[in-house]
Amino acid sequence: MDFEEIKNAIIQYQNDGKRLFTTSSFQTHSIVMLHILSRIDKSIPIYCLNTGFLFPETIQFKDSLAENWGLTIMDVKPDVPKSLQKDSEGKLLFASDPDRCCFYNKVQPMDKLLSDYDVWVNGIRKDQNANRAKMKVEVPSKFGTIRFHPMLEWTNKMIYDYIKEYNLLKHPLEPQGYTSIGCEPCTRKPSLEMMEREARWYGMNKTECGLHTELVAK
Template sequence: MQYEEIKKQIEDYKNDGKSLFTTSSFQSHSLVLLHILSRIDPSIPVVFINTGYHFPETVEFRDRVTDSFGLKNLIDLRPDTPKFMQKDAFGRLLFTSDPDHCCYLNKTQPVDTLLSKHDVWINGVRADQSATRKAMKTEQPAPHGTVRFHPMLDWTAKMIYEYQKQYNLPKHPLESNGYLSIGCEPCTRKVDPEMIEREARWYGMNKTECGLHTDLVEQK
């Protein structure tokens, strides 16, 4: 979808009385959707899923981008379960032994609660990012009767780059150090030349998604 199509769809949602929000990891490629939304309606809530494991550079970049884009409603979403309770039977933090449950507690569960309070989740997934995302539709049902709206689904990496260049969007400070897909610090590594972008996440594990785009979506 292009800018005018995204704008029209968002305006249609609002005219129907729908409550909207978006989530953002504040990676470089995520800024395109944020910039588009800032042009349409900078008051749309922007949710940063603060797991407590982010790189300090990500948190600083989040604040800088929020100010630069004039975003008026940043929500710092934190998990309900404190870190001292996020341990396995041997006392190890879950990201070392059960990353799926770690993601559930720190990402999926908080967003699931948020979905129960909104009608539309504007989500920046792209079909070229993974097989899971390639199978998605522009609109899909989510838990609690919420709709997932994927306006960037048909965008390619080239289109993202061209938009970044056109509007001179900033880049995440860790990108120049070889980090192209940036999530929680314990589960993110630099991209090797032979790797595709998202292989740097949960490297060496049988895991490619955190649960937001598998557990919080209903297949038609």
């Protein structure tokens, strides 16, 4: 979808009385969706799933975007405190059970958002991994919420062409070689043979946090 198509879809949802929100991981490639929304309606709430493990640079970047673009960005934090996010041997879950860690820090907080809104505007793309390649532009989600994926057909080149056209800010860690940035304990700089998202869970054979596919049985 191009800008006008996204704009028209957003306006149609709003005219239908739908309550919209979006989320962001606040890395370079994900801010295109935020910039597009800022051109359409700055009042659409944006949520940061603040796991408590994010890089300080990510928090700094998020705050800069909010100030520069006049966006409403709110943190959502997990109900389960870090001190309880441990396995039976006392190891923190990000090291021993990363799927469960993501469940506590991302999936559960997201469930609360989905129960409060009608449309989740989501910037996932087909070219990011095999799971996302099977997605459609609009699909039903939990609690009767609609998942709207307006950038599903965008490519990595389209993302960076947009960034160049509008001279958008880049995540402070990108010049250091980080291309996909998640939580600090798990993210590493990618090796040349790795897919983009593998670096967010380095060495774990994991490319999803559970927001876009079921990873943990409740």
